[in-house]
Amino acid sequence: MIKINNLNKKFGDLEVLNNITTNISKGEVLVIIGPSGSGKSTFLRCLNLLEEPTSGEIIFEGKSITSIDNDINLQRQKMGMVFQQFNLFPHLTVLENITIAPVKVKGMSQDEAETIAVELLRRIGLEDKINVYPQKLSGGQKQRIAIARALAMSPEVLLFDEPTSALDPEMVGEVLDVMKGLAREGMTMVVVTHEMGFAKEVADRVFFMDKGSIIEEGTAMEIFKSPKNQRTKDFLAKLLT
Amino acid sequence: MLDFSFVNKYYMFFLIGAKNTVVIAAFSVVFGVVLGTLLGLMKHSKIKVLKFFATVYIEFVRGTPLLVQLFIIYYGLPINLSAVPAGIVALTLNSGAYVAEIIRAGIEAIDKGQMEAARSLGMTHVNAMRHIILPQAIKNILPVLGNEFITIIKESSIVSVIGVPEIMYNAETVRGNTFKPFEPLVVAAVIYFVLTYSLSKLVNKVERRLKESD
Numbered sequence: 044m045i046k047i048n049n050l051n052k053k054f055g056d057l058e059v060l061n062n063i064t065t066n067i068s069k070g071e072v073l074v075i076i077g078p079s080g081s082g083k084s085t086f087l088r089c090l091n092l093l094e095e096p097t098s099g100e101i102i103f104e105g106k107s108i109t110s111i112d113n114d115i116n117l118q119r120q121k122m123g124m125v126f127q128q129f130n131l132f133p134h135l136t137v138l139e140n141i142t143i144a145p146v147k148v149k150g151m152s153q154d155e156a157e158t159i160a161v162e163l164l165r166r167i168g169l170e171d172k173i174n175v176y177p178q179k180l181s182g183g184q185k186q187r188i189a190i191a192r193a194l195a196m197s198p199e200v201l202l203f204d205e206p207t208s209a210l211d212p213e214m215v216g217e218v219l220d221v222m223k224g225l226a227r228e229g230m231t232m233v234v235v236t237h238e239m240g241f242a243k244e245v246a247d248r249v250f251f252m253d254k255g256s257i258i259e260e261g262t263a264m265e266i267f268k269s270p271k272n273q274r275t276k277d278f279l280a281k282l283l284t
Numbered sequence: 285m286l287d288f289s290f291v292n293k294y295y296m297f298f299l300i301g302a303k304n305t306v307v308i309a310a311f312s313v314v315f316g317v318v319l320g321t322l323l324g325l326m327k328h329s330k331i332k333v334l335k336f337f338a339t340v341y342i343e344f345v346r347g348t349p350l351l352v353q354l355f356i357i358y359y360g361l362p363i364n365l366s367a368v369p370a371g372i373v374a375l376t377l378n379s380g381a382y383v384a385e386i387i388r389a390g391i392e393a394i395d396k397g398q399m400e401a402a403r404s405l406g407m408t409h410v411n412a413m414r415h416i417i418l419p420q421a422i423k424n425i426l427p428v429l430g431n432e433f434i435t436i437i438k439e440s441s442i443v444s445v446i447g448v449p450e451i452m453y454n455a456e457t458v459r460g461n462t463f464k465p466f467e468p469l470v471v472a473a474v475i476y477f478v479l480t481y482s483l484s485k486l487v488n489k490v491e492r493r494l495k496e497s498d
Contacts, residue, residue, distance in 0.1 A: 133420065
């Protein structure tokens with residue numbers, strides 16, 4: 044579904060992504076792990092062009108989204124994104140946060156968008172928060188709403204940028220549960236995370252990234268049980284101790 | 285001894301002056317906000333030409349005295365504006381540059397994650413500005429605009445030099461008529477102070493209201 048060819052990203056002289064080539068297929072849950080500064084978030088943000096690649100090509104559903112004449116807004120509607128800092132819209136209620144994009148971008152009727160929003164809120168167990176403003180929510184609730192906001196556009200793929208890193212430990216579980224539910228339903232997901240438990244449980248494939256490259260890739264089993272690369276071993280050893 | 289007995293005879297000069305000052309300042313701030321919003325958005329724009337023009341304009345206006353700008357508008361332009369419109373135009377062009385900076389700062393104070401979240405949902409830049417960024421930026425901008433209005437009320441005294449009959453000009457007239465060099469200026473100062481002080485109280489109130497709704 045997403046093809047990435049020779050993707051490079053430089054910030055000035057600093058090479059953040061180094062010739063990344065890979066495929067992400069429909070229904071796959073891809074988890075990207077790696078030390079901070081390894082380029083994993085930048086890679087994720089390149090997929091919907093929040094970060095503009097320096098060179099290389101990204102093909103989404105057969106269309107090159109990196110070509111100049113492409114209108115990225117069309118693809119972004121199908122690529123939901125969940126951020127580390129949630130980025131809910133503070134001036135809008137929970138309901139408005141979820142309905143604004145379907146209504147303003149897709150031209151959906153307010154009624155239809157609200158029906159979808161209520162359904163989504165019920166699914167994540169937050170229907171009682173429908174008219175609340177984001178600052179009244181806990182971190183875990185915010186992130187679940189942020190996931191609902193992305194889902195309201197009925198995306199083909201969801202990109203998660205360290206979705207639990209800004210959460211208090213006791214709230215990580217509720218967000219991961221929502222994500223696991225999505226994974227089981229066959230949602231295509233690309234997840235940058237430090238949650239190894241999550242990776243082990245639902246990842247179809249795991250990338251270990253370091254210094255802008257994919258150092259090692261394999262099933263969760265392969266990466267966690269028998270990493271081949273020394274850097275992967277070092278990284279995992281540090282995490283486990 | 286100070287003698288304010290002239291107020292009985294000349295109070296209308298001050299009242300009319302105060303009215304004119306408020307009207308001129310109000311027009312200038314409204315037009316200034318329109319111009320400033322335009323310039324602020326241009327300065328925020330990715331289109332280089334717009335950004336360049338806005339930057340040059342803002343730097344030029346902020347780097348030259350209002351008095352010079354006023355004389356250029358009143359004496360220098362090929363079209364002949366009478367005093368009041370010339371005063372309003374000069375104050376508007378001047379205020380627009382400051383308002384632009386206020387608006388730019390208000391927009392930039394919004395976390396950049398807001399724009400990213402909006403864009404990640406497929407919104408265009410313009411829609412993201414309209415539905416997500418500006419409604420939040422307004423809260424930062426409004427109180428500062430109130431302060432800009434207060435500034436303009438004070439600065440507008442300068443248009444007295446081209447003969448706009450506002451507070452300062454009329455105080456000058458009273459000075460000439462009564463041969464009192466000092467007292468009319470005290471009256472003018474008090475009127476300015478009453479105007480600006482009550483406005484700043486109002487601004488504080490609005491600011492608190494906006495904070496509460498957070």
